[in-house]
Amino acid sequence: MRCSLRRSVTTSTLCLIVFLLVVIFKKEDDVLMDAENCLSRTLSQQELLSTANAQIFQELWNRSSPISTSYLNLAGFPSINKKYLTIGLSSVKRKGANYVLETIKSIFDQSSEDELKEMVVVVHLADFNMKWNVQMAKEISQMFSQYILKGHLLLIHAPQELYPPLEGLKRNYNDPEDRVKFRSKQNVDYAFLMNFCANLSTYYLMIEDDVHCSKSFLASIKKAITSKEGSYWVTLEFSKLGYIGKLYQSRDLPRLTQFLLAFYQEMPCDWLLVHFRLLLTQKDVIRFKPSLFQHIGLYSSFRGTKNHLKDDDFEEDPFDIPDNPVADVLTNIATFKDYHPNKAYGTKDGYFWGESPQTGSYFALAFHKPAHLSRISIRTGSDERKTDILLHGHFEVSKERANGKDCSNYIQIGTFNKGVFEKNNLEDLVTFPAQCIRIYVSKSQNEWLIIKSIKVWTT
Secondary structure, eight states, X not given: OOOOHHHHHHHHHHHHHHHHHHHHHTOOHHHHHHHHHHHHHHHHHHHHTSGGGHHHHHHHHHOOSOOOOOOEEEEOOOOSSOEEEEEEEEEOOOSSOOOHHHHHHHHHHTSOHHHHTTXXXXXXXXXXXXXXXXXXXXXXXXXXXXXXHTTSEEEEEOOGGGSOOOSSOOOGGGOOHHHHHHHHHHHHHHHHHHHHHTTTEEEEEEXXXXXXXXXXXXXXXXXXXXXXXXXXXXXXXXXXXXXXXXXXXXXXXXXXXXXXXXXXXXXXXXXXXHHHHHHTTOOSOOBOSSBSEEEOOSBOTTTTOBOOOOOTTBOSSOSOOOOOOOEEEEEOSOBOTTOOGGGGSSXXXXXXXXXXXXXXXXXXXXXXXXXXXXXXXXEESOSSOTTOSOSSEEEEEESEEOTTSSEESOEEEEEOBTTEEEEOOGGGTOOSOEEEEEEEEOSOOSSOEEEEEEEEEEO
């Protein structure tokens, strides 16, 4: 892969300028965080994509089979038949609590018998304390013996002697030594897990060992995969947190394994995964909402520190992932910075954020093909900015598109209530195929407007 030095220096310089300006003028906390992330990620990307790593990238590109290595099978054995999905998680001993039993239970409880036949769960008990690994394997085997016997659950361990050095590593980002060791080992834990899983199924889903699953999450994942047929993708995301709900095609796992092993000491796994996605030329994040997995751990596996992270897009019992037909996004509301309109609709991460809408302002979707609507869900505002909601507005539908742009002769279907519009059984109200749908502002407001999500289901 070729990297333009001039372009990289320009990008990092711009990020540095933004960072310094934000510090000087003390803008909003989220903008400060964006600037810090921009600077850190840009500098790390420059180092990662240096010419010194060109040979590694060439080997990575050519990698198509797993690394030959020996594992300890603590319980269960791989099926001779390839599954649709492997769910992988790695677990080590924590201070204060352990959530792996609860996580495994959630996977099985939220899946039907037919869904379980299409998947296998692989748990890498990755602690260097073998006594803990054996005890945990015993507890898991006793609690989930029926799933092990049916081939739905495997427990493995990669021996410590397989690991690269974990002492005297690079102190990138001024992390303390124990933090560097923890995140570097975690990268290798994940690498060995993926390497084991490379030939078990068509797709591979990575979760952490402290999550709760939504009901029938596999059906939602299948629908998402189907929606991407014919398009190129490396990673599909079903949670916005950490290394939770990240889906890969199993054919890419040998490359990802090699990538994590090659750069295990450079940076945390979630940063490496972004670089891997970009290296394989998927530019934008593809994240589906609602999130299918929720972080439940209170105590981190690093130092046992408390971690209150929650995914506010998670739904315990989602109807399913929306269809969201392909559409052009049209609005006359002034956009703030890079909170672009298309972030409210589709799979791009983030939301639309616009300046104070006035009477007559609109936000419309013009479908490429007319769609028979069955359900609509629109949410405005965010947890951080609860006042930036649509205070007065309607939801409208039209079947007439003029000049290939916006539609005309809209029909009002309902009004927003506290920034939310939800409507089921739309086929009873909208009996024609819709060409456009529109959010119409019926009264001016001083507050800015966030459109967090627009979800459309069709018949």
